Each structure stands twice: as structure tokens, then as C-alpha cells.
Amino acid sequence: MASGKLPYPTRRIKEGKAEIIVPDPDAYRRKDGVYEPAWAPVFYNPKMRFNRDIAILVANAYREMIGQERLVVAEPLTGSGVRAIRYALEADAQVYAADIDPDAVYLARLNVEANGVQERVTVERADANEYLAKLRREGVRLSIIDIDPFGSPAPFLDTAIQSISVRGIIAATATDTAPLSGTHPRALRRRYDVQPARTAWEKEQAVRLLAGYIIRRAASHEYGVRILLAYYADYYVRVYAELWRGASRADDSLSKLGYGVYCPYCGYTGYTDNPRTRCPYCGGTVQIVGPLYTGPLCNQEFMEMLRSTLDKRVGSLAEPKRAVKLFEQLSLECTITKPYYRLDKLCSILHMNMPKPDSMVEALRRKGYKAARTHFDPRGFRTNAPHTEVLNTLIEMQARIAREDDDN
Numbered sequence: 001m002a003s004g005k006l007p008y009p010t011r012r013i014k015e016g017k018a019e020i021i022v023p024d025p026d027a028y029r030r031k032d033g034v035y036e037p038a039w040a041p042v043f044y045n046p047k048m049r050f051n052r053d054i055a056i057l058v059a060n061a062y063r064e065m066i067g068q069e070r071l072v073v074a075e076p077l078t079g080s081g082v083r084a085i086r087y088a089l090e091a092d093a094q095v096y097a098a099d100i101d102p103d104a105v106y107l108a109r110l111n112v113e114a115n116g117v118q119e120r121v122t123v124e125r126a127d128a129n130e131y132l133a134k135l136r137r138e139g140v141r142l143s144i145i146d147i148d149p150f151g152s153p154a155p156f157l158d159t160a161i162q163s164i165s166v167r168g169i170i171a172a173t174a175t176d177t178a179p180l181s182g183t184h185p186r187a188l189r190r191r192y193d194v195q196p197a198r199t200a201w202e203k204e205q206a207v208r209l210l211a212g213y214i215i216r217r218a219a220s221h222e223y224g225v226r227i228l229l230a231y232y233a234d235y236y237v238r239v240y241a242e243l244w245r246g247a248s249r250a251d252d253s254l255s256k257l258g259y260g261v262y263c264p265y266c267g268y269t270g271y272t273d274n275p276r277t278r279c280p281y282c283g284g285t286v287q288i289v290g291p292l293y294t295g296p297l298c299n300q301e302f303m304e305m306l307r308s309t310l311d312k313r314v315g316s317l318a319e320p321k322r323a324v325k326l327f328e329q330l331s332l333e334c335t336i337t338k339p340y341y342r343l344d345k346l347c348s349i350l351h352m353n354m355p356k357p358d359s360m361v362e363a364l365r366r367k368g369y370k371a372a373r374t375h376f377d378p379r380g381f382r383t384n385a386p387h388t389e390v391l392n393t394l395i396e397m398q399a400r401i402a403r404e405d406d407d408n
């Protein structure tokens with residue numbers, strides 16, 4: 001590979017089936033030794049390998065779902081080109097990639113050539129919105145549009161939505177998790193047009209706000225949305241939303257929006273249609289955030305396809321074990337749509353010691369409720385039990401532990 005042409009130190013790496021040249025991480029480390037991808041002349045973040053693994057699995061599963069021989073994917077913020085190359089090599093896709101930065105385009109083209117996928121991947125220098133609009137004008141029928149920006153995907157969503165001809169996936173990453181989880185309320189209101197607040201389930205809040213925003217933007221262009229998969233990992237949110245053109249489909253998706261509620265006094269979590277409600281359990285003043293998506297975070301039928309795709313492709317992924325774990329957790333927790341509880345926060349409200357989250361899940365299941373751990377937080381659990389039952393179960397557990405201590 002002609003990396004000698006590049007005016008910065010480089011390194012050859014392998015990710016999935018792609019072998020690419022990237023800026024040498026050793027040249028862009030902070031004083032504490034941590035690699036800072038944003039300092040490099042072209043962006044490549046090895047920590048996002050897992051994000052790209054899942055993107056490959058989703059593409060393969062979706063191809064099977066819609067029975068398309070070759071997927072057509074747009075990746076208008078491509079950086080080093082690694083994601084686009086992986087879509088071509090590992091999902092057999094035709095990929096239209098672009099980046100606004102000439103250094104990124106130069107490196108991505110080198111990488112495309114070195115992987116022998118010139119027939120499958122084109123890379124242009126363009127602004128993402130202008131590039132997507134151009135693809136639409138040219139009549140390119142896209143099945144997946146992967147929006148993987150710095151920060152928020154919001155500025156690119158309208159064009160992406162309009163570039164889906166009839167049916168296709170918008171795959172969006174958001175790394176602006178501080179606003180989405182309620183830490184920067186003004187930025188949250190500005191970027192996503194929502195009533196900001198801070199719940200105890202802030203990671204789920206972040207995912208549901210982005211999913212809800214995609215649904216609202218899609219509805220304004222008369223597309224309905226089905227959330228195939230939505231999750232939180234490391235420091236980002238990722239949503240795979242399937243869009244399908246149609247006014248009644250759009251109306252139907254809008255019916256899945258609501259407001260998230262969190263009561264800091266009694267720990268109540270839930271949804272409401274009324275953005276000015278009080279706590280239905282204790283009457284306290286609650287945190288209310290939204291509109292956000294209130295439906296399942298994954299589609300069970302699609303999860304089955306994803307799991308079978310994963311079985312077939314486990315050898316070529318960068319982090320297969322992590323994908324197995326995420327899918328296992330999501331399949332269990334997706335059947336419960338109510339937001340997760342933070343066990344430590346509930347116990348602090350009740351002034352009691354925290355039991356193991358697994359014991360709480362088992363206790364609720366013994367009472368006949370659905371309950372599961374959550375991928376969002378190791379201290380979290382989710383259940384369809386009413387709030388009263390959740391609190392009673394915790395108090396009963398505490399009383400049992402106290403009795404056992406006395407007996408000993």
C-alpha cells in the first residue's frame with residue numbers, strides 16, 4: 001500500500017476483514033497516554049470497532065429480511081473508509097461514501113484500493129447533506145444510510161430520511177450523550193427539540209430521545225418508522241430505524257411517542273402523555289422529558305435474524321463475544337418497554353442496603369412479573385411490575401435479609 005505518500009505517520013491495522021492504513025495512534029496520545037482520535041489528521045477510532053461489527057451484522061440480517069441480492073449503502077461521513085470497506089467486504093454491499101475533509105477522502109480511497117473493492121466503494125469529497133441530496137437526484141436507491149458523525153446526527157437526518165426511496169434503514173450514531181442524557185438541557189432542546197430533564201435512567205433516555213427524534217422527523221416527510229435495534233455502548237447511542245414511506249405508517253409511529261417520567265422522591269419511572277403531570281405514585285414534582293420513543297428497543301423477529309447472522313459471521317468480527325452478550329441481554333430486556341430502574345437509587349430512597357440486581361429480578365419473576373437485567377447499567381433492572389410492587393418486593397427482600405442476619 002502506498003502509505004509512503006502520506007504526510008503523517010501511519011500504521012497498518014486489521015479490523016474485521018478489512019486491512020487499512022490509519023494515522024499512527026502513538027503520534028496522537030494525550031499526556032496520560034490515551035489515544036485521541038480527533039487529533040489525528042484523519043479520524044479512526046479503534047474503540048468503535050464494536051459499533052462497526054454490529055453495523056455489519058445488521059446489514060447482513062436486513063439483506064436477508066428484505067430479500068435483496070445486493071444492498072446499497074451510503075456512508076457520507078466516512079473518515080478512514082473502514083466502515084464503507086467493511087460493508088463491501090463483509091456484507092457484499094455497494095457503498096457510496098463521502099467525507100468533507102480532503103485528507104480523509106485521500107486516505108479512504110487508498111484504503112479502498114488496497115482492499116480491492118474499487119468496484120464496490122466510491123469515495124467523494126462532499127458535505128454529507130449535499131452528497132445524500134445528489135444521490136437522491138441521481139435516483140440511487142439506498143437500503144441503508146449510515147450516519148456516524150462527530151457528536152449529533154441531527155443535522156443530517158432530514159436529508160438522510162428523504163434519501164430513502166421507499167423502505168430502508170437509517171443507522172445513526174450519537175456521541176453527544178451529555179445533552180441526550182440531560183446534562184446539557186439547552187443543547188438537548190436546541191438539537192432535538194425536546195423538553196429537557198434528567199431521569200435516573202439517563203442512558204435509556206438518550207436512546208429513546210434519538211429514536212423519538214428520528215420518528216418525528218420521518219413523520220414530517222411521511223415515513224413510518226420501526227425501531228429494529230437501539231442500544232447504548234461505551235459513550236455513544238446507536239439507533240437502527242427502518243423507514244417505510246406512507247402517511248398512515250407515519251401516524252402509527254407517532255402514536256409510540258410519549259414523555260418519560262422520573263420521580264426523585266419515590267423513584268417512580270414510566271411514561272405519560274401529559275408533559276405537566278405529577279408523580280402518579282406519591283404526587284411529587286417529577287422530571288419529565290420528551291417527546292421520546294416508548295416502544296420496544298429491539299424487534300424480536302429481527303433479533304433472531306441478527307443472532308443467526310452472528311453465528312455465521314462470528315469468526316470475522318472484531319469483538320464477537322461482546323456482540324453475543326449484547327444480543328442476549330437485548331433479547332431479554334426488549335420485551336419490557338418501561339424504563340429501567342437504578343437499584344442503587346431506589347435503595348438510597350428507601351434507606352436500605354442494595355441487594356444483588358439478579359436477586360431482585362428473580363424475586364419479581366417469582367411474583368409472576370416480567371423482569372430482566374439491562375445492558376444500559378450493571379446496577380439496573382427492568383420490569384413490568386407496578387411501582388408499588390417494585391418497592392414492596394425490595395422491602396420484603398430487606399426484611400428477609402435482616403431476619404437471616406438475626407438468625408445467624
Ligand SMILES: C[S@@+](CC[C@H](N)C(=O)[O-])C[C@H]1O[C@@H](n2cnc3c(N)ncnc32)[C@H](O)[C@@H]1O
Binds near residue numbers: 078079083149
Ligand atoms: C466520527 S468520524 C467518521 C468515522 C467513520 N464513520 C468510522 O466508522 O470510522 C466523522 C467524519 O465526518 C467528517 N465530516 C464532518 N463534517 C462533515 C460534513 N458536513 N460532511 C461530510 N463529512 C463530514 C469528518 O471529516 C470525519 O471524518
Ligand SMILES: [Zn+2]
Binds near residue numbers: 264281284
Ligand atoms: Zn413519586
